[in-house]
Amino acid sequence: MDHRTKKYEWINKIYICRLLNIDLMDIINYEIKPAIGKGNNYASTLLRVEVELKNNMKNKFLIKCLPEGVMETLIQDSGLWSKEMYMYNKVLPLIEKCINCKLGPKCLNNKSFAIDDDDDDCDNENFIYNNNKEIVIEDLSDDYKMADRREQLDFDHCVIVMKTLAKFHAGSVAVKKINKKYIDLVGEELLFRQTRRESNEQYLKQPFICLGNELNKNNNNKNNELKHYSKNLKKFCEKLWDLGIFATKSKEFNVLNHGDLWTNNILFKYNDITGDVEEAKFIDFQCCRYATPALDLQYFFMSSVKEEVRETKLQELVDIYINCLNKELINLGQKQLSEKQLDKDLMITDFYGLYAAVSVLPLSIRDPEGVIDEEDITDWKAEDNTFLKCIKGKKYRQLLPNILMYFDKKGLFEDNYDIIDKFGIDDIENNIVI
Template sequence: MKSQLSGPVQNAINFIIDQGNYKTPPEISISEGSQEGDGYSSKTYAVTIKDKNRNDSLNLFIKYLLDVVKEDWIDTLQSVYNAEHQFYGEIYPVLDKFQKSKHIKNPFDNVPKYFKVNLNNDDIKPIVLENLRSLGYTLRDRKKIIDDAHLRLPIEAFARYHAISYAMKDQEPENFKKLTAGVEDVFSKNYKKFGMDTMIKQCLNQFLNSLDQKMDQEMLERCKNLDEKLLQFFDDLVDNVDEYSALGQGDCWSNNMMFLYDEETNTPINVKLIDWQCQRLSSPLLDFSYFFYTLATKKELDNAEFYLNFYYDTLTQRIAELGSDPNKVYPREIFIKHWRNFSLYGLCMALCVLKVLLFDKDEIPNLMTTESNAMEAFTMVIKNQDVYIERLKDVVEYFMKHNLF
């Protein structure tokens, strides 16, 4: 397989070997980095580098752009990859240094180790990370119903990450401003190019057409012109940055987190957040809403206040531990206002992501390649369409109940 690697990937491996001070040529084994359906726009490899004279081995996860990409996507995808390199190589190290200077217990470390590689070419640089699978982390089965433990761990991680922004912005405002100056909301700026407007419209139409004209009359009435509201919400996202914004992960769906499990109880005990290509400066409720409303069933939606309070309590506790006053930097009234103003993002994403979560293997799309109509997979009627409609109906009922649109 080594000979089949793209030039940038092979060059990245060579660079790491050169930097690793190996005394003899190491043994290199390469396999597929992820299973079908784990990722939708990148190619990944798992690489193990082992020197027979050393007892340890280096386990890498390398992600790079698909070899065949539509020409008009190159610049956008360059920005996306640059954003992730920026997070791992520049932003997280500064945030981590800040939080560690406060000597807090259990600092936010819910990201994989990053390996910076210097390549002398114009290709999009591969993203090289520690292979979390070698440490025992795995993806949750995306088609399974979510449970409390798998909700709490990511919510806690998001809260602790967001807290660093608020504390640093409060205590080192100039450093925070400098750190975030180059952060762009690549996803919101390009959501039409990514096809989100089409996906939202078609998924919403599919959903509304599935409703009963009599039994669901109220929902049909309330959802009139909802597509216009959702697209206007997306149009306004880039400009919705204020003094209460924080750095967010940006792409908070189920496959962008990996869990470590207790071997005896099979319960999750830790989580790593992966894929930071859509990081942005925004309301933290965008991360929460994206994650929660794309996974919550009626049971969790009925208990949404608990999870909102759990997020806010974790956030404010960590802000205080970092030495700032949460009532000043992110007061509860602002949190509630953000929930009302930004939860709609969760509904936007639920329309599309719920379907992705329910894809069978033969329905998984190959995005941004030269294959035509790849995006149609997100708007087609899937095998689990009945489940999709039922889940989406619960989400819409929740938003109606709380007058969130």
């Protein structure tokens, strides 16, 4: 057993038998090991269990466990963990059933949680072993691979993501009509939530403040030409909370957003002969929200897409997305999304693209040796905290100038930038929930 898995001794033969519904004597041997490298997933611990069975049979699956320490408390208290349990056990299968397409791995430890029922068991959390601290999913690694987060995704990969995301979104619209209570449950906004303003607003601001301070330094920084953006970033983060509250309010067209759509939460399947990317599956559904699909698009574009694709092919990707989405919606007998509405929502959510570029991108493309410290990532007072190390990374510093200029041209750093004033009155007064 790997030394990093010793604390998971509850994963034993009895556990495996219960999970796979087999006899104890059927198991010849089993091995537990980390499914991904250290530092590639700080919101959970992902283990791979490989089981050797009688008659030369084999089985393997993944166990996603709550991390320990500060991150466990943070994730439990925020509602992220229970949200993901319901997604894997209830909502994702319903979405897949509506569109007749698999979008993610199957959940394996849902023995007492029926999928097609019409009951009111949304508050039943007794379907997970080990006190609800783990989720077991099928291991797709034989057919699906994770792309290199540092290289980011080229156009062909992005096209597949757009088509898969459109199906996920369209299916959620249908599920909302059929089983409203499930979308309401997993679609609850957890980040931009007034009852958590004190803690969440500070969490949102800190990356902007940290980057702003770093750009303001004069220690032979090659990015000194960006020094004037230091004040811009600090000013902008003061608007971030209100922009987020406005953008996540129900708009004319809403879907269940994945909420954390970046490279490491997407698995790709490739053609055995040509090597071309053919399919994608999504994982990690902790951050789902019911809101405009523009939020998912902004987050993905700024966290995971190659610079040249983002600068030259972004509109083409948006067109592919909306065409696929509306095709699926027509098949499902649901209202379509107009290009005008999506363009408007993308403008409203530009702030979220900047948030992803400042807060998520540095972590996603950090240097290979830049392992994330689960305790340190929330310690903004540390002189050299994890995030600071990431924004000092060579690749991020290469991308940063064009990113800041991109949002500067969009007017986000202007003193009179106020998307709420531009769109807010009508949207707030005519708050239509689809």
